[in-house]
Amino acid sequence: MTEEKRVADGRQETEEKSAGGGRTVEEKRVADIEKKRRREKETVGSMIEIYCHGVHKTKRGTLCDACKKLRDYADLRTEKCPFMETKTFCSACKVHCYSKEMQNEIRQVMRYAGPRMLFVHPVLALGHMKVTLENKRKARRGTEGLS
Ligand code: SF4
Numbered sequence: 001m002t003e004e005k006r007v008a009d010g011r012q013e014t015e016e017k018s019a020g021g022g023r024t025v026e027e028k029r030v031a032d033i034e035k036k037r038r039r040e041k042e043t044v045g046s047m048i049e050i051y052c053h054g055v056h057k058t059k060r061g062t063l064c065d066a067c068k069k070l071r072d073y074a075d076l077r078t079e080k081c082p083f084m085e086t087k088t089f090c091s092a093c094k095v096h097c098y099s100k101e102m103q104n105e106i107r108q109v110m111r112y113a114g115p116r117m118l119f120v121h122p123v124l125a126l127g128h129m130k131v132t133l134e135n136k137r138k139a140r141r142g143t144e145g146l147s
């Protein structure tokens with residue numbers, strides 16, 4: 001590596017670190033994506049719980065076998081989702097990585113639990129709304145990919 005390149009690299013890293021309070025811009029980006037992924041799993045899991053309790057009459061906070069299967073499936077999809085950085089709702093996704101059967105099931109869950117989320121988990125519901133609005137704003141500025 002030449003001396004000039006070393007100096008330039010050092011300057012770039014300093015600029016990045018100053019933007020992220022000790023973390024590089026890339027580290028912050030990856031951490032934000034993982035945080036969003038965790039929150040999405042938590043939100044979908046909570047919605048499945050609301051649905052299972054209301055429709056399948058299970059004890060609050062527990063899941064029947066079918067809902068457990070759906071939650072595990074949704075977790076795996078979220079884990080592998082390539083659009084985590086920019087996505088809003090899976091229903092707005094052009095890829096639809098869910099199988100037809102699971103897509104139908106999760107739609108039922110969303111329809112039932114969506115309006116109830118604000119009362120049961122207001123923080124998660126508001127967090128989800130915030131992400132949606134932020135992404136819509138970005139999309140309007142023309143910096144968005146899918147959803
Ligand atoms: S449906 Fe689209 S946004 Fe949702 S997990 Fe699959 S690829 Fe990601």
Ligand SMILES: [Zn+2]
Pocket residue numbers: 051052053056058063064065066067068
């Ligand atoms: Zn259930």
